[in-house]
Amino acid sequence: MISRGMRVMESALKALERFLKIDTAYVARGSFWLILGKAIGTIIALALSMLYARFLLKDAYGDYRYVLSVLGLLGVFALPGMGVAIRRAVSRGYDYAFIRGARIILFSSFGITLSGILIGSYLFWQGNAVLGAAFVIASFIAPFNESLSVWRGFFEGKMKFRKKTYYNIWAHVIYGLSMMSAMVAIIVWKLPHAQSMILLISTYFLSHAIPSAIFYRKTVRLISKESVDDPESIRYGLKLSALYVPQTASNYLDAIILYNLLGSSALAVYSFAIAIPEQMKAFLSTVQTVVFPKLSLKTNDRHTTQELKKTLPGKALKASILTGVLVVIYILAAPVLFRVLFPKYMESVLFSQIFTLSLIPFPFGVFNAALKAEGNMKKIYAYNTAVPFIQILALLVLIPSYGIWGAVGGRIIGRFANYFLPFLLFKK
Secondary structure, eight states, X not given: OHHHHHHHHHHHHHHHXXXXXXXXXXXXXXXXXXXXXXXXXXXXXXHHHHHHHHHSOHHHHHHHHHHHHHHHHGGGGGOTHHHHHHHHHHHTTOTHHHHHHHHHHHHHHHHHHHHHHHHHHHHHHTTOHHHHHHHHHHHHHHHHHHHHXXXXXXXXXXXXXXXXXXXXXXHHHHHHHHHHHHHHHHHHTTOOHHHHHHHHHHHHHHHHHHHHHHHHHHHHTTSOTTOOOOTTHHHHHHHHHHHHHHHHHHHHHHHHHHHHHHOHHHHHHHHHHHHHHHHHHHHXXXXXXXXXXXXXXHTTSHHHHHHHHHHHHHHHHHHHHHXXXXXXXXXXXXXXXXXXXXXXXXXXXXXXXXXXXXGTTGGGGHHHHHHHHHTOHHHHHHHHHHHHHHHHHHHHHHHHHHTHHHHHHHHHHHHHXXXXXXXXXXXX
């Protein structure tokens, strides 16, 4: 029975290879381990979401998401482009770039601490002691989480997806058990809003920082003392990080605007609306992670780069047919899923169905990875400036007028720009 199933899978992979004209054996091997890690992470996230939906008031969950969104925005101090530069350098044999890059990220990340303290102090002055305390606590832990989590980029660059998945699973389990324990404490002892917020925020950041510290140390031990640094990687990472500022802002602006204009309950409804489509996107992104090292090697040569420009568009278009089928299935299943998983958030269903349409052209996101692998800073600058500007403008215009629908529409507009602009730039 098992052998028959394996034969069916092999036949399916061969058919997919003929259809997409890609090395499905390589993608399947790498994606299998990454998808396994994503699957476990998704199960844990789903279990936590069910607890949040059933036992936290919408206002409490909205406050929680607001703190995470603002801290996510402050993540620009953690040099988000440095991870891409490290992964690119490691894939080309410059292992020491990982260590030096992590140190620079840690130093820069203390900007999160200073900013978090300022925001917390302002909230205390405004009389909101709960959010103020949450920001101050999170701001002291976040730098270690940001800098030490770059171990994932090392294993991606080395194409050691199995090892990365093994560590990732443990990270997910530690996070999941920690947050579930916090929720059990809230439920059993019926903690008030203030104590619940402090417990959730503290647990969230600690349960990410501690595993990151453990796995970072294990990764450093794998690097030979004779390893060399890429003299260009840090400069490339700093330039890329500067370009990530508007992109990071566009990723969190919707939640921040919704919270300040419509309140915490509206943010809670919106957060559950995009939750499952965002998990679907995370699954699909594993393929881009797998192909990035190969793109880094192919874009190192002018001839192979030209070949990619000819072949990638057709493959992305065919893959979009598959994602379109996936989207249709989700749209049909969404009412049942919400009724079973998040019954208090049935008002999120229609928002979620419309938002998932943004996943149809997802395969064109491979051109984003191709641009980064190519390392053409002019093209990367154009992409990282234009796409966030489009989404930020859409959110600023649409949310004040249309509320949650404006946030959904703004994100869809930004998502489409994010897929197709890199395609146009890479083809040039």
